[in-house]
Amino acid sequence: MxxxxxxxxxxxFLYLIVAVLTSFAGLVNTRIVESGDAAATTGNIDTSATLFRIGLVSELVGAVAFLVTGMALYLLLKHVNQMVAAAMVAFVAVSVAMQSLNLLNQHAALTIATGQGYTAAFGPKGSGQLTLLFAAMQHDGYLIAQTYFGLWLLPLGYLVVKSGYFPKVLGVLLMIGCFGHLVxxxxxxxxxxxxANISPFAMTPAAVAELSFIAWLLVKAVRVPEPGTRVPVIAHSGPLGRLGQGGEVDRG
Structure with a gap:
């Protein structure tokens, strides 16, 4: 055990990897994809193809790390409420599946922008529009997957509040962050x-909550009960509990 x-x-540690890799992938896409400008986007992808590939791989590795994070947090918090912890992992699994499949759109944009055959078949303008279309689909697909990035914070926050391993305010912030994502x-x-105008305000609570949670997991881990007090026991650790993206003991 x-x-x-x-x-x-x-x-x-895994949650930190998720934050770093997905942030990097997002910065790469923001720098390379010019919304509404097919020619600029195609040119940027063509000249920065290696960076675009690295961004794609970074997001894929980050998705895998997110899945394992959820499993670890499940093991840590399932003793609080196993059904709630299972719901947390289910939201993580759905988000990871959608995020991973959505990377096909990014790869398609890369293939069209760097492949001469598409320019010959559709002409520079046509291939450029296809590149922009797939880049836009990748962006929108990630936005849809974000629904589940938010939803997993609700059961996680509940488990954090109830576990006794963490300050309750962390759990409350995580639950508020869930609604920020959804908004x-x-x-x-x-x-x-x-x-687009309210996005920074909506996402701030989630960012504060998740970064605070990561910091607590890395620095404090979990609260150690005083001598003579009852120590929470992690119930039967089933197959691979997901390292939940916020070391919350409540992930049941």
């Missing part, structure tokens, strides 16, 4: 201009 402190630190997603889908 793995000690709670060890599980928490593993989860924190961001639906605002940008229903009213793109308005959604």
């Amino acid at each position: 793995t000690a709670p402190k060890t599980l928490a630190r593993i989860a924190g 961001d997603v639906f605002a940008r889908l229903l009213a793109p201009d308005f959604g």
Whole structure:
């Protein structure tokens, strides 16, 4: 049986990897893809093909790390409420599946932008529009997957509050972060201009909550009960508990 402190630190390390790799991938896409400008996007991808590939691989590795993070957090927090912990892992699994499959759109944009055959078949303008189309589909697919990036924070926050391993305020912030993600997603889908304007405000609570959680997992791990108090026990650790992206003991 793995000690709670060890599980928490593993989860924190993996969660940090997720944050770094997905942020890097997002910065790469932001720098290379010019919204609404097919020629510029195609030219940027063609001249920065290696960087674009690295961004794609970074996001894929980050998705795998997210899945394992969820498993670790499941092992850490399932003793609080196994059904809630299972729901947390289910949201992670759905988000990872969508995010990974969505990378096909990014790879298609890369293939068209760097392949001479598409220019010959569709002409420079036609191949450029196809490149932009797939790049836009990758962006929108990630936005849809973000729904589940947000939803997993709700059960995680509950488990954190109930576990006793962490300050309750961390759990509350994580749950608030869930709704920030959802507001961001639906605002940008229903009213793109308005959604883009409020996105930084909607996403700030989630960013603060997740970064604080990562820091707590890495530095403090879990609270150690005072001598003579009851120590939480991690129940039957089933197959591969996901290292939840926020070492919360409540992931049941």
